[in-house]
Every structure is written in C-alpha cells, then in structure tokens.
Amino acid sequence: MISSRWTPFLFLAPALAGLLIFRLAPIAVAVGGSFAGVSLMGDLSFVGGENFEYLFTDPQFWSSLKITLWFNLLINPLQLGIAFGLAVLVFRPLPGLWLYRTLLVLPMAVSTGISAVLFGLFLDANLGPLNGFLEWVGIGAQPFHRSEDQALFTLIGIATWKGAGYWMLFMLAGLYSIPATVYEAATIDGASAWQRFRYVTLPLMRKPMAFVLVADTAINFLFFAPVYILTSGGPGGATSLLMFEAYRSAFTFSDIGRSLAISTILLGIILVIVVLEFRLLRTPEERA
Amino acid sequence: MGFSMHIGRRQFLAGAATLAVAGSIGRAAAQQVTLSAPWMGWPEEQVAPLMAAFEKATGIRISAERLPITELFRTLEVRLQARNELPDVYLVDGPLTASYAARGHLLALNDMLADSMDGFLPTTITQGTFDDKLFAMPLGTSSQLMFYNKKLFADAGIELPSAKPEERLTWEELLPIAQKLTKAETSQFGFAFENTNPYQLLPLPQSKGVEVIGPDGLTASGYVDGEGMVAAMTWYQELFQTHKVGPVGTFQTGVTQEMFGSGKLAMMIGGTWNLLGFKKFETLDFGVAPHPYFANAKAVTPTGSWHIGINPRTAHMEQAQAFVRWLSTREAMDLWFDLRQYPPSLETIWDERAQTTFVDPAWEIVRHELANTATPRPRTPAYREYEDFLRTAMQDIQTGADVQVTLTRAAQSIDREMRKYR
Numbered sequence: 001m002i003s004s005r006w007t008p009f010l011f012l013a014p015a016l017a018g019l020l021i022f023r024l025a026p027i028a029v030a031v032g033g034s035f036a037g038v039s040l041m042g043d044l045s046f047v048g049g050e051n052f053e054y055l056f057t058d059p060q061f062w063s064s065l066k067i068t069l070w071f072n073l074l075i076n077p078l079q080l081g082i083a084f085g086l087a088v089l090v091f092r093p094l095p096g097l098w099l100y101r102t103l104l105v106l107p108m109a110v111s112t113g114i115s116a117v118l119f120g121l122f123l124d125a126n127l128g129p130l131n132g133f134l135e136w137v138g139i140g141a142q143p144f145h146r147s148e149d150q151a152l153f154t155l156i157g158i159a160t161w162k163g164a165g166y167w168m169l170f171m172l173a174g175l176y177s178i179p180a181t182v183y184e185a186a187t188i189d190g191a192s193a194w195q196r197f198r199y200v201t202l203p204l205m206r207k208p209m210a211f212v213l214v215a216d217t218a219i220n221f222l223f224f225a226p227v228y229i230l231t232s233g234g235p236g237g238a239t240s241l242l243m244f245e246a247y248r249s250a251f252t253f254s255d256i257g258r259s260l261a262i263s264t265i266l267l268g269i270i271l272v273i274v275v276l277e278f279r280l281l282r283t284p285e286e287r288a
Numbered sequence: 289m290g291f292s293m294h295i296g297r298r299q300f301l302a303g304a305a306t307l308a309v310a311g312s313i314g315r316a317a318a319q320q321v322t323l324s325a326p327w328m329g330w331p332e333e334q335v336a337p338l339m340a341a342f343e344k345a346t347g348i349r350i351s352a353e354r355l356p357i358t359e360l361f362r363t364l365e366v367r368l369q370a371r372n373e374l375p376d377v378y379l380v381d382g383p384l385t386a387s388y389a390a391r392g393h394l395l396a397l398n399d400m401l402a403d404s405m406d407g408f409l410p411t412t413i414t415q416g417t418f419d420d421k422l423f424a425m426p427l428g429t430s431s432q433l434m435f436y437n438k439k440l441f442a443d444a445g446i447e448l449p450s451a452k453p454e455e456r457l458t459w460e461e462l463l464p465i466a467q468k469l470t471k472a473e474t475s476q477f478g479f480a481f482e483n484t485n486p487y488q489l490l491p492l493p494q495s496k497g498v499e500v501i502g503p504d505g506l507t508a509s510g511y512v513d514g515e516g517m518v519a520a521m522t523w524y525q526e527l528f529q530t531h532k533v534g535p536v537g538t539f540q541t542g543v544t545q546e547m548f549g550s551g552k553l554a555m556m557i558g559g560t561w562n563l564l565g566f567k568k569f570e571t572l573d574f575g576v577a578p579h580p581y582f583a584n585a586k587a588v589t590p591t592g593s594w595h596i597g598i599n600p601r602t603a604h605m606e607q608a609q610a611f612v613r614w615l616s617t618r619e620a621m622d623l624w625f626d627l628r629q630y631p632p633s634l635e636t637i638w639d640e641r642a643q644t645t646f647v648d649p650a651w652e653i654v655r656h657e658l659a660n661t662a663t664p665r666p667r668t669p670a671y672r673e674y675e676d677f678l679r680t681a682m683q684d685i686q687t688g689a690d691v692q693v694t695l696t697r698a699a700q701s702i703d704r705e706m707r708k709y710r
Contacts (some may be wrong), residue, residue, distance in 0.1 A: 040372055042710065060701060125537045126475070146687045233359075234680050236689045237697065251365045252676050253705045254391070259473045261409045 027267065051261040060237070061245070061262070067152065067243045068221065068266075072273075075156045076217050082164045083212060084205075087171035102256040105165040112162065116229040119158050120145070145230050148238045155226050155239055163219075166210045174208025175201070203283075210281035214274050221270050241268050319609045323376040326363055327352040328594065333629045339624055342614055344637035348607045350377075353633040361672065368393045373603040378610055379426040381387030382592040383664070383671040387419035390669040390709070395598040396421040400609055403694075404460045404616045412633035415664060416595045424595035425612055431654040431662060432557055433592050434577040435566070440476070440554040444468050451649040453656045456581040459523070460695045462555070466533040469554035477550075482544050482558035485679045485687055487665060489681075491588040493520035494663055495581045502672040506666030506710055508702035511679065513695040516570075521682070529688050537687055544692060560629050563650055579657065591662035593630050631658060673705040 037047035055061045090101050107115070122128050123144040131141040145154045178201065186196050224243040227233060233240035233248070242262055250259035297501055301504060325471075327335055332354070339350040355363055362380070367374055368388070380388060388394045398405075398421055405422065406412065412426035434449065434457075443450055446465055449457050455463075457465075466478030481488045490500055492654065498516030511517065528534045535553070538544055545562065547553040549569035557579060565574055581611040597613055598608045614620050621634045632638055645651065668674060682700035685691055 021701070040390055042369070058704065060697075060704070127543075128534050143537070143687065148689065227658075232680055235684045235687055236694060251362050251369070253673050254365065254369055254707065256369075 007161050010210075011187045018279065020096055028262050030263050030267070034258070034264045035257075037257045038254070041079060051257040052265075055258065055261050055265070057198065060240070064240045064242050064245045067238070067240055068147065069269075071152060071156070071223070071241060072151075072217065072220050075159060075220050076213060077225075078156065079160055079163055079167060079216055080209065080213050082160060083171050084209070085166035086168040087175055089173050090168070091172065104168060107162045107164075108166045110162070112225040114224040115158065115162055119226070120230050123154065142164060145239075146235060148236045151231055151235060155223075155231070158225065159220070160228050163216070167216060169209055170212050171205070177208075178204045206281050206283050208276060213277050217277060218270055219272075221266060240288055292481050307322065313422060314555075315701055319357060320347070321604050322351050323604060323607055324359060324374050325350050325352045325611075326367070326375050326378045327354050328360060328379055329354045329356045330628065330665045333610065337627060338624060341620070342611060344346065344693040345614060346607075346610055348521040348610060350611065359404075368599070371601065373599070373601050375599055376602040376604050377596060377598050380416070380595040380597040382424075382426070382595055383667065384669065384673075385416050385420045385597070386669040387672050388597065389421075389423040393597075393599065395600040396423055397425055397598070397612065398422050400613060401425060401616055407635055408633050409635060411591075411658075411662070411664070413476075415592050418669075424597040425616060426593070426595050426633040427624060428565045428593045428628075428633050429658065429662075430484060430559055430591055430593040431631055431657045432559055432579050433562075433650055434555060434557050434579055435548060435562060435574050436555045436577060436579060437551060437553070438573045438575050448575055450562045451575070451653060452520070453578045453587075453653060453660075456587060457579050457580045460583050462580050463531065463533070463655055466555060467528075467531060470530075471534045477535050477553050479532040479546070479555045479668055480538075480544055480547070480557075482556060482562075483541055484683050485680070486675050487590050487592075488557070489521075489524060489682055490665065491579070491663065492524055492582075493517050494588040495585045496520060498585060501666040501668060501674065505666060506670060508674065508699040508705045508706065509696075510699075512674075512681075512699040512702060513692065515521065518692050518695055521685050524682075525688070525691055528686050530615040539683055548574075560650070560654060562632060563648075564629050576653060578653050579661070588663045589657045589661045591658065592663075592664050593633075606647055637656050641685050667708075670702070670706040674702050676706075677701045 004236065033044060034051055035048060036044050037050065038044055049100055054157060060211060079177045086104055090097060092106065094100070110118075122130055125131060125141060125143055125146060130144075135141055143152045182204070186200050191199065222243050223241055224247065227239050227241055227244040228247065233244050242268065246259045246262040246266070249255045293381060335352055335354060337392065339352050343349050351521050353363075361381070364378055368391075380394070385394070401422065408426060409429065412429050416424040416426050430639060436449060438448065446468060469478035477689075493500055493516050494517055496519070498514065498520065499511050500517065528536050535544075535547065538547070544553070544556060547560070548556040548558075549566055549572050551585075564565055566574060573685060579587070579589045583603075596612055598605075598612060602608050612703070615624075618634065618636055621632060621637055622640075624630070625632055625637055646655070665671070665672065677698045679692045684694050
C-alpha cells in the first residue's frame with residue numbers, strides 16, 4: 001500500500017486549483033485593478049485610491065448603492081419566505097403533487113436573459129397580456145418596468161418568479177431530512193400544529209435556511225440580466241443596481257478602473273452581509 | 289482461401305496515422321479566410337446579399353453577426369477593449385469615428401482609398417474623419433421623411449400634407465392633426481417618431497437654434513440641461529403624456545414600424561429605409577412629406593449613417609482591406625443602395641439614378657434636406673457616453689419623468705464620463 005502525508009493534498013489539489021484559477025485569481029485581479037487607471041490607448045497605470053475617491057464623491061454611485069441595498073433588503077427575505085412556504089405546500093402527499101412540483105421548478109429551465117425578454121413583452125404597456133387582463137378586471141393598465149415607482153418591484157417579481165422554485169428544492173430537502181419521530185414526539189407531548197412548526201421545523205431548518213439565504217444573497221447582489229435587458233438602469237435611475245453600474249462603466253464608458261472599484265466594493269458588502277447572515281442562523285451548538 | 293489481413297497493433301497505428309495525415313492535408317486545402325464582422329441587426333435579406341456578392345467576387349467569406357443597435361455598440365466595446373485581432377472589420381456609426389480613432393481602434397484609410405476619395409460626398413467624408421485622417425469609410429448617409437397613412441387621413445377628412453419642402457408642416461400645425469387622428473378606443477395613435485434617441489430627437493432643440501453640447505465638444509452641463517433643451521424636451525413629453533397622440537414606452541424600432549404598417553399609427557417620422565421596408569404591408573397606402581419644424585424657426589433634419597472600419601490589430605489585414613476597397617466600388621454601393629436605400633455617399637450613384645429611382649417625390653425631399661437642412665450629430669470623442677446617457681434620458685422623459693431633473697442628471701453623468709477625454 002502506498003500512502004504518504006501528501007495524499008490528502010494531492011486529492012484536494014484539482015479542486016483547490018479550480019478555486020484558485022476561477023475564483024481567487026480573478027478576485028485578486030479585480031481588487032488590484034481597482035487601483036489602476038487606463039489611458040485612452042489602453043495603457044495601465046497605478047493611480048492609488050483615485051477610483052475610489054471619485055466613486056465616493058459621485059452622487060450616482062451613492063444612489064446605486066442605496067438602491068442595491070434596498071433591493072436586497074426586500075428580495076432576500078421575500079425569496080426565502082416564498083421558497084419555504086412553497087416547500088411546506090408541496091411537502092405532504094397530495095394527488096397530482098408531481099405536477100405542482102414540476103410547474104414550480106419549471107421557470108428554472110428558462111435562461112435569465114430569455115425570461116427578461118419574455119417579461120418585457122408580457123408586461124408591455126400597449127400590447128402586453130397582463131395589462132390586457134388588468135384592464136379587463138377593471139384595475140387598469142400598469143406601467144410596471146417603465147415607471148419609477150414600480151420598476152424595482154417589477155424586477156423583484158421577475159427574479160422571484162424565476163428563483164422561487166429553485167430555492168424551494170433546497171428547503172424541501174431540508175424538510176425531508178427532519179425525522180418523523182421528532183414530530184411524533186412533539187404531538188405526544190401535546191404540541192399544536194403551529195407549535196410543532198415553531199419549535200421543531202424552524203430550528204431544524206436552520207442549516208438549509210442559512211444555505212439558501214447566503215447563496216441567494218450573493219446571487220441577488222450580483223443581479224444584472226433583467227436590468228441590462230429591460231430597464232438599462234432606468235427609468236430615472238430607479239433600477240440602477242451596482243452590478244449594472246460596474247458593467248456600464250467598463251463597457252459603455254471604457255472606465256475599467258471605476259468598474260473594478262465598484263466590483264471590489266460590492267464584494268466587500270457581500271462578505272459583510274454573508275457573515276452577518278451566518279451569525280443570525282447559527283445553531284445553538286455553534287453558539288457555544 | 290481468400291486474402292485476409294491481420295489487424296494487429298501495428299496495422300491499427302499505421303492506419304490511424306495515414307488517416308490523420310490525409311485529414312490534415314484535406315483541411316489545409318479547405319481552409320479559407322473568414323472575416324469577423326459585427327453588423328447591424330437589419331433583416332437577413334438586407335445583409336446576406338452584400339456578403340454573398342463579396343464572397344463571389346473575391347472568395348473571402350464574411351461572417352456578419354447581426355445585432356440590435358444597443359447590443360452592437362456594447363459588443364464592439366467589449367471586443368475592441370480586449371485589443372486582440374477580433375473583429376476584423378466592423379460597422380462604425382458615423383459620430384463614433386472620433387471615439388474609436390482616439391482610442392486606437394481604427395486603421396487610417398487615406399492611403400488605401402486615395403484614388404476613390406474624391407467620388408464621395410464631402411459631408412460623408414467629414415463624418416468619418418478624425419485628426420485630419422479618414423478612419424471609417426461612409427457607406428451612405430441618411431435622411432428622414434414624414435410618412436403618413438393616406439387612408440386614415442381620408443377617413444378623418446383631413447387634407448394630405450404637401451410633399452414640397454417649401455410647404456413643410458410646422459410642429460404647431462401637426463399637433464391638432466395628430467389629435468384628430470388619435471382614437472383611444474381602437475388603439476389608433478396620431479403620431480410617433482421611429483426612434484427615441486439623440487439621432488431622432490436632437491432636431492427638436494436644434495430647430496430652435498439651441499446648442500446641444502459645449503463648443504469644445506467636452507461639456508454637457510448648461511447645454512444638455514439648458515433652458516432650450518428643457519423647453520424642447522418638455523414639448524416632446526407633452527406629445528405623449530398630455531396630448532397622448534403617441535404610444536408610450538415603445539422603444540423598439542420594429543414595433544413602431546409595425547404599428548404604422550398595420551394602420552395603428554397615422555404619421556411616423558422615419559428613415560428612407562422604410563420606403564423599402566413598408567412594401568411588405570400590402571394594404572398600406574402611404575405618402576411622404578418633409579420633416580416638420582417649429583414655426584418661425586429653422587428646419588433641421590437628422591443625418592449621418594454607418595461607416596466601415598478596419599481593426600488595426602486584425603490577423604487578416606489583406607482581406608480586410610480588400611473588403612473595404614470592394615465596398616467603395618460603384619457595384620458594391622449600387623447593391624447596398626438596392627438593399628437598404630440609404631442616400632448614397634458615392635456621387636456616381638446619385639447621377640446614374642437621377643432619372644430612375646430619384647425622381648420619386650420622397651427622393652426629391654431627401655435631396656433637398658441633404659443640401660439644406662441636414663445637421664450632423666455633435667462631433668466629440670465622447671459621443672458614445674453622450675449618446676448613451678441622453679438616450680436613456682429621452683426615454684425616461686417620454687414615459688413621464690421630470691424633464692429638468694432627468695436632463696440635469698444626464699448632463700452630470702455625461703460630464704463625469706467626459707473627464708477622461710479632457
């Protein structure tokens with residue numbers, strides 16, 4: 001038998017290499033690049049904190065930051081709640097359950113880009129079916145993503161339509177992993193349905209909830225495709241999320257330094273929030 | 289006993305080696321240069337014949353990737369900034385010549401086109417020039433017409449607008465006509481512009497003599513959000529929000545064209561390409577009139593069109609130059625005119641077709657506009673930034689945003705991005 005102290009590292013090496021090449025190296029390039037300036041002819045130079053300084057004095061940046069934080073504050077708990085609710089709904093045996101589960105998960109199969117284009121047509125003010133329906137029931141046509149007030153909520157709706165089924169799967173797996181014996185014990189002790197949920201289900205779902213919340217947060221802070229396709233940051237800057245600002249800085253205004261500075265700040269924000277979320281959803285054992 | 293072959297390891301390896309050699313010889317013979325060319329997302333039948341004609345003439349293939357207009361600009365930015373050998377050739381929107389040339393993304397064409405430059409209309413050469421060198425060859429120019437639906441006018445009992453430039457309608461005269469032709473109950477609208485972008489709408493403030501950019505081409509505050517611009521854009525907003533004569537929020541060119549073609553829009557200001565494009569609407573009976581202007585002010589029309597440029601880093605320099613040289617020939621320009629009907633940049637085409645194509649009232653109007661009212665877009669290396677922010681602002685204004693606030697924000701953003709050129 002051949003073994004050596006290096007065996008574990010050798011087995012881990014491919015995964016670590018992947019992590020290094022596809023995750024850590026680009027992050028290092030981005031953070032390093034945020035301290036760089038680019039001349040018109042493409043020459044790089046070190047400019048220190050100039051990009052950050054320029055960002056912090058730019059009202060457009062603060063506006064984007066505010067909108068991004070507000071967007072995430074709304075969408076993350078919302079998607080978590082909806083995923084949980086849907087998982088509970090499709091957990092117990094029902095006739096035709098397979099159909100409901102399939103329909104709920106189906107939006108996952110549509111790419112983000114295509115779904116944004118489809119929603120653009122679906123929500124159109126003059127030709128969209130949804131507005132046709134709203135007019136018919138008497139509510140009246142809504143401008144949706146063409147209105148400063150409704151645009152952000154429209155994007156939240158589109159993202160939730162697409163993501164709810166996906167996160168529901170993880171919550172469903174979490175629900176299945178709770179042993180039935182625990183519920184039986186609670187019932188024997190006289191717990192009501194609500195008490196069973198509050199004292200058995202919720203605590204035992206901490207880990208799946210933590211996973212869904214953290215993964216969802218990271219994804220939603222990087223929310224980009226529907227903004228790019230539907231609103232271009234408008235109307236009136238109402239949907240100008242940081243990721244879109246970063247993209248626009250790089251590829252419409254060829255200001256790579258500014259774009260990387262925004263990405264670095266975004267990375268910092270996500271790290272802080274993810275750490276907070278982990279602390280929030282610690283299990284009692286971890287707290288010790 | 290017949291012939292039998294033993295296929296052992298040696299035989300297998302020998303066979304595989306022979307196949308590989310034969311295959312690589314075959315592939316080398318079949319290898320052909322294909323030029324990568326990001327192109328505008330025009331209908332297939334308006335692009336493919338041009339590429340096919342070039343391939344027939346030279347044997348060089350062009351892979352034209354058709355993209356919608358905003359996609360095209362962004363895609364070009366992504367690829368050009370990578371500063372590698374792609375794309376080989378690409379479409380340059382006239383006013384963007386300065387932007388690309390200033391950043392080293394275009395090859396100077398003076399030497400290559402030295403003989404043919406005199407044959408072009410001078411204004412078209414100017415638009416493709418930066419720093420006194422020609423960086424992008426004009427494929428044509430553009431002009432705008434007011435298309436109107438004869439049947440809708442007849443049904444409403446309104447006199448048809450005149451096609452004579454001297455009897456041009458004023459905006460003040462057009463509004464009541466548009467109001468009469470707007471019927472909310474049948475989703476019929478009276479008037480719309482084909483596009484919601486600076487190319488289409490800058491003539492509104494320019495008609496009143498408003499300066500839309502600073503004299504150095506690098507200042508937006510005080511111009512983009514100045515009094516004159518605000519007044520013009522407020523008038524534009526009222527068309528949609530107050531008088532409601534136009535459909536709100538339809539920012540795709542194809543949709544507006546479709547609305548006019550299917551009789552849902554009575555008047556549309558659009559480019560000469562619609563003269564061909566509207567042919568597919570069999571029941572449509574349309575007429576043309578000149579672009580309106582503000583009473584007691586100047587008549588101004590949009591102009592300028594697409595040019596073709598070469599990426600200086602291309603790996604196929606010879607073939608790329610062959611493509612541009614071929615495009616500058618009379619045959620290619622003639623074919624291009626047939627496909628999309630942009631007013632030609634080559635004078636011979638105007639002369640040759642003077643008695644055939646260009647006797648149409650539409651072309652009479654176009655010739656007048658090109659000679660008298662055509663106003664090119666602002667010349668600045670920061671045109672991309674200027675246009676992007678202003679386009680978003682115009683779309684927001686159409687959907688009801690506060691005009692002054694929107695334009696001030698756009699001006700600030702433009703100025704911020706212009707700093708790298710100062």
